[in-house]
Amino acid sequence: MRDTIFGSLDPELMNRVESRRGAVSRTGKMAGALALASMPVAFGLMAKKAFAQGGLPQGIIDVLNFALTLEELENEFYVTGLASGGLIPGADQPIFQQIRKHETAHVALLRSVLGASAVDKPTFDFTAGGTLDPFNDYPTFQLLSQAFEDTGVRAYKGQAAALMADNAILTTALRIHSVEARHASEVRRLRGQKGWITGNMTDNAAIAAVYAGEEATNGLPTSNAVTEAFDEPLTKDQVLAIASPFIVV
Amino acid sequence: MRTRLPQGESELHFLDRLARSTNRRAFLQWSGMAIGVVALGCSDDHNGPGNGDGEVNLGTGDTGVLNYAYALEQLEAAFYTQVVASFYAGASVDEQSILTDIRDHEVIHRDFFRTALGSAAIADLTVDFTTINFADRASVLGAAKTFEDLGVSAYNGAGQLLTDAANLLVAGKIVSVEARHAAAIRDLLVPRSSAAGSFAGDDTVDPTTGLEIPERAPPAVLTAADTYVVTTINSSGLPTS
Numbered sequence: 001m002r003d004t005i006f007g008s009l010d011p012e013l014m015n016r017v018e019s020r021r022g023a024v025s026r027t028g029k030m031a032g033a034l035a036l037a038s039m040p041v042a043f044g045l046m047a048k049k050a051f052a053q054g055g056l057p058q059g060i061i062d063v064l065n066f067a068l069t070l071e072e073l074e075n076e077f078y079v080t081g082l083a084s085g086g087l088i089p090g091a092d093q094p095i096f097q098q099i100r101k102h103e104t105a106h107v108a109l110l111r112s113v114l115g116a117s118a119v120d121k122p123t124f125d126f127t128a129g130g131t132l133d134p135f136n137d138y139p140t141f142q143l144l145s146q147a148f149e150d151t152g153v154r155a156y157k158g159q160a161a162a163l164m165a166d167n168a169i170l171t172t173a174l175r176i177h178s179v180e181a182r183h184a185s186e187v188r189r190l191r192g193q194k195g196w197i198t199g200n201m202t203d204n205a206a207i208a209a210v211y212a213g214e215e216a217t218n219g220l221p222t223s224n225a226v227t228e229a230f231d232e233p234l235t236k237d238q239v240l241a242i243a244s245p246f247i248v249v
Numbered sequence: 250m251r252t253r254l255p256q257g258e259s260e261l262h263f264l265d266r267l268a269r270s271t272n273r274r275a276f277l278q279w280s281g282m283a284i285g286v287v288a289l290g291c292s293d294d295h296n297g298p299g300n301g302d303g304e305v306n307l308g309t310g311d312t313g314v315l316n317y318a319y320a321l322e323q324l325e326a327a328f329y330t331q332v333v334a335s336f337y338a339g340a341s342v343d344e345q346s347i348l349t350d351i352r353d354h355e356v357i358h359r360d361f362f363r364t365a366l367g368s369a370a371i372a373d374l375t376v377d378f379t380t381i382n383f384a385d386r387a388s389v390l391g392a393a394k395t396f397e398d399l400g401v402s403a404y405n406g407a408g409q410l411l412t413d414a415a416n417l418l419v420a421g422k423i424v425s426v427e428a429r430h431a432a433a434i435r436d437l438l439v440p441r442s443s444a445a446g447s448f449a450g451d452d453t454v455d456p457t458t459g460l461e462i463p464e465r466a467p468p469a470v471l472t473a474a475d476t477y478v479v480t481t482i483n484s485s486g487l488p489t490s
Contacts, residue, residue: 091441098443098450105459157421161414167490174405175460177421181428182449186436194350195433196426218422220361225353229361230422231429 056117060166063159065119066236067173068110070155072121073243074148075103077134080126081145084135092190096145099183106176113169128245142191147207149184150197151234151242153177154210158233181231196228209242304481305371307467313487314410316371317467318420319362320482321403324474325396326355327376332393337386344386344437351393351430358423365419375479390438394446397431398453399465399473400424406464410488428461 056064078100081087088096111118126134126144134141156177163170185195193203200211213232220226234242307316329352336345363370382388404424411417432448439447446452453462465473467484 094443095441095448098447101443101456102449102454102459105455105457109458109460153425157418157425160408160417160421164414164417167409171405171409171464172460174408174421174424175464178401178405178424178428178461179449179454179459181425182432182454185429185432186448189433189436190441195347195429196350196354218361218419219364220357225350226357228350229354229357229426231425232422233418 056113056169057165059162060169061114061117063162063173064110064114064169065117066159066239067156067176068107068114068118069122069247070148070152070239070243071103071106071110073124073246074152075100075107076121076124077126077144077148078103080135081141087135087138087141089138095186095190099145099149099187102179102183106179109172109176113172123248124246125248126246142187143204143207146184146187146191146193147210147242149180149187151210151239152180153184153231154234155236155239156180157231158235158239160233194228197231198224199227209238212238304483305374306483306485307371307487308369309486310488311411311413311416312366312369313484314407314467315362315366315416316369317470317484317487318404318407318423319359319366319370320374320478321400321470321474322355322359322362323374324376324477325400326352326359327374328378328381328392328396328477329355331378331383332389335383337384337389339386347433347437348393351433354426354430371482372480374482376477377479378477380476387438390434393434394431394438395473397427397434398462399470400427401431402462402465403467403470405461406466406470408464409490410467412488 078096082093082096082100126132132140132144134144156173160170160173160177163173189195191203197211197214199215200208200213202208202211213234215222215227216230216232217226218230305316305320307313307320329348333345333349333352336348340348378392381392401424404420404427408417408420408424411420431453435446435450435453436448439445439450442448442450444450454460455462466489467487471478471482471484
């Protein structure tokens with residue numbers, strides 16, 4: 001499976017993933033006893049140290065784990081939604097099946113790159129503590145889908161600079177980033193919105209935080225079109241604040 | 250064949266002016282003096298205002314990469330300007346709205362780069378859309394799809410060529426909007442579908458990795474765009490990694 005996943009990645013990245021697997025297995029031997037003693041944190045730290053010596057810098061690992069958490073959130077959201085009978089109308093099923101397919105692939109890809117440095121999948125609560133009912137109410141499902149996709153676009157954009165030291169990983173992240181934007185455009189239009197973001201506007205105040213700062217004009221005279229023409233980044237903290245109502249642990 | 254020099258104009262100045270004129274390419278073919286003109290310092294290093302019917306040199310480093318993006322945005326802006334000037338027959342209200350929005354975005358991107366690059370900006374490109382039938386929906390939307398998908402893969406490939414984080418962020422702000430365009434155009438062609446040609450079909454997103462089709466390096470992008478650009482775009486100074 002892994003070989004299939006990496007079949008279309010560039011050789012440079014593949015080689016380094018391969019070498020990192022070696023580092024993981026070596027670290028695994030050292031950590032074996034500790035893992036049996038239920039010390040995943042210690043194991044994680046050792047694995048990260050091994051990577052830092054021969055693989056990815058810690059800063060890049062942190063970004064990829066941040067991305068992985070968002071992808072896990074999206075993936076579980078769509079998997080659960082598609083498994084909820086009667087939720088998604090037949091005509092819209094292909095859209096969400098396609099999106100789900102990509103999110104599942106993103107999770108697998110990031111996990112393969114991170115190896116033992118990957119964080120665990122959090123436990124999610126898409127009702128946000130019982131206030132939302134996305135898997136019984138299609139408009140809510142669509143609303144959250146839009147929010148997650150637009151957040152994903154802004155999140156990857158905000159982290160791109162932190163990946164500049166590694167061309168292969170930067171480019172891989174950019175190739176995820178544009179896919180999230182395709183998803184966002186489609187879901188927005190499915191909801192009767194424009195595919196692009198006008199100002200910091202949203203039709204539903206519940207997801208207003210997703211659009212904070214989107215009204216930036218980048219030095220140009222302000223207009224709706226100017227704000228639409230540029231998608232703005234979010235910081236890691238802003239993204240986590242948006243996602244945290246849906247993350248239990 | 251002899252050409253009379255305008256009164257009072259030295260031959261070198263005349264060559265220089267001609268080299269910048271709309272007929273520069275024809276002039277070079279006629280004169281057989283491509284190397285000579287370059288050696289006289291007449292063209293390739295002189296970007297700035299003027300008609301770029303001949304050749305533009307994108308330059309080097311981040312400036313070169315931004316000029317590359319500027320060239321692509323010029324192409325897109327020119328295309329959608331022509332689309333919106335006279336919609337194809339039967340264009341729905343939704344289609345006209347989408348195409349007008351995209352026209353606005355591409356013009357803004359173009360003007361943004363022109364302003365950002367200032368005197369380093371390449372000249373205006375001369376475009377050639379004779380292969381597109383602007384009266385035909387399939388031809389227009391097909392070309393739009395080509396331009397948007399190409400733009401996304403171009404920006405995805407350009408990211409790693411940039412050295413300044415601020416420039417990378419600008420590219421990132423624009424590429425996702427291009428991807429939004431691409432999905433919308435594709436959805437007009439193949440609505441609410443996961444099939445090839447749809448918003449994020451397997452033809453543009455690898456179904457196994459979930460990644461956008463491989464990024465394209467500038468030479469590949471410029472080759473793909475060549476059909477629509479008369480001006481010769483010299484990308485030899487661009488970084489390659």
